[in-house]
Amino acid sequence: VIIMSIESSCDETSCALVKNGREVLSNIIYSQIDIHKKFGGVVPEIASRNHLEKISQVIDEALEGADLTFNDVRAIATTYGPGLVGALLVGMSNAKALAYSLGVKLIPVNHIEGHIYANFIEHKELEPPFVCLIVSGGHSHLVYMSDYGKYEILGKTRDDAVGEAFDKVARTLGLGYPGGPKIDALAKSGNPNAIEFPRVYLEKDSLDFSFSGIKSSVLNYINSCKMKNIEIVNEDVAASFQQAVVEVLSVKLIRAAKLKKVKNIVLAGGVAANSGLRNYLISLSKENDLKLYFPSIELCTDNAAMIGSAAYYEYISGADADLNLNAVPNLKLGEKRYAGSK
Ligand code: ATP
Ligand code: MG
Numbered sequence: 304v305i306i307m308s309i310e311s312s313c314d315e316t317s318c319a320l321v322k323n324g325r326e327v328l329s330n331i332i333y334s335q336i337d338i339h340k341k342f343g344g345v346v347p348e349i350a351s352r353n354h355l356e357k358i359s360q361v362i363d364e365a366l367e368g369a370d371l372t373f374n375d376v377r378a379i380a381t382t383y384g385p386g387l388v389g390a391l392l393v394g395m396s397n398a399k400a401l402a403y404s405l406g407v408k409l410i411p412v413n414h415i416e417g418h419i420y421a422n423f424i425e426h427k428e429l430e431p432p433f434v435c436l437i438v439s440g441g442h443s444h445l446v447y448m449s450d451y452g453k454y455e456i457l458g459k460t461r462d463d464a465v466g467e468a469f470d471k472v473a474r475t476l477g478l479g480y481p482g483g484p485k486i487d488a489l490a491k492s493g494n495p496n497a498i499e500f501p502r503v504y505l506e507k508d509s510l511d512f513s514f515s516g517i518k519s520s521v522l523n524y525i526n527s528c529k530m531k532n533i534e535i536v537n538e539d540v541a542a543s544f545q546q547a548v549v550e551v552l553s554v555k556l557i558r559a560a561k562l563k564k565v566k567n568i569v570l571a572g573g574v575a576a577n578s579g580l581r582n583y584l585i586s587l588s589k590e591n592d593l594k595l596y597f598p599s600i601e602l603c604t605d606n607a608a609m610i611g612s613a614a615y616y617e618y619i620s621g622a623d624a625d626l627n628l629n630a631v632p633n634l635k636l637g638e639k640r641y642a643g644s645k
């Protein structure tokens with residue numbers, strides 16, 4: 304079964320062709336990062352306009368890249384939430400038009416669930432059950448995935464998402480957008496023990512997160528350095544901030560794995576690209592006799608291949624939306640909000 308998938312929830316316009324949920328035939332990603340950079344973040348109206356300009360080209364390139372035609376496509380998948388409504392609508396309308404004209408099924412996919420499925424593409428042996436840490440630009444979740452399409456949220460952030468915290472700290476340091484990769488790069492030459500930023504674990508046994516406190520601590524540290532005329536070493540700030548965040552995320556992921564008695568732990572979302580997080584968890588998972596999975600850097604951030612993978616499992620469980628499908632900007636993990644959902 305070959306599924307064409309379209310992703311346009313934020314600032315990547317992407318189309319992929321994926322076979323049986325695990326084999327990527329093509330995955331074309333057009334990123335708008337260079338356009339939004341000068342504004343220091345994603346501007347929704349500009350995102351929609353650029354999706355509109357690129358979507359047809361991205362779809363054509365996906366077919367060309369896989370050396371296929373529309374006749375080979377069995378279903379059209381689209382991200383329908385969460386994300387920016389105007390951005391989502393561009394990919395979704397194109398998906399609807401294609402599904403209608405080709406007479407194939409329309410499969411709506413939850414973007415955050417898609418991030419988890421990026422792992423299935425590269426790790427053919429990976430199957431649920433497992434515990435997944437989803438850390439992206441807008442979400443931070445600890446999830447127990449008992450089966451395809453079955454999620455239990457064990458914990459989530461009470462304020463900022465991890466990616467958001469990275470981006471804000473980067474902005475404070477004047478590093479530009481998106482900040483995550485820049486903090487990651489700087490941290491490599493910094494001392495993670497230089498500055499003692501708080502590790503926020505919340506109540507005993509809680510699997511929730513809070514990142515607004517550490518963000519403020521970094522801000523306070525920088526301001527007090529400026530006031531006292533102390534030199535700010537960006538590398539040390541980046542390394543110390545990253546270390547504090549990585550420790551909390553990792554400790555809670557391991558705790559969740561023990562709680563659910565699973566052997567496999569999985570990372571997903573843009574922040575799963577972070578080398579500090581990956582390296583820390585590589586050793587922590589060994590110590591705890593757990594097997595760690597994460598996607599390659601390209602599949603951590605937004606792409607349509609992960610949507611195509613999730614869509615396959617929806618397809619075999621009978622998903623088929625009608626043309627009234629609408630974008631759901633605040634769609635929750637594990638939630639289905641469309642007519643025809645089973
Ligand atoms: P969501 O998936 O929650 O809707 P999004 O799609 O905007 O949000 P992603 O594309 O999954 O988010 O991830 C982007 C985020 O990942 C940004 O906040 C970015 O700074 C962060 N990020 C990317 N690479 C790294 C890295 N190497 N280290 C830390 N953060 C990173
Ligand atoms: Mg993005």
Ligand code: FE
Nearest residue numbers: 439440604605
């Ligand atoms: Fe995302």
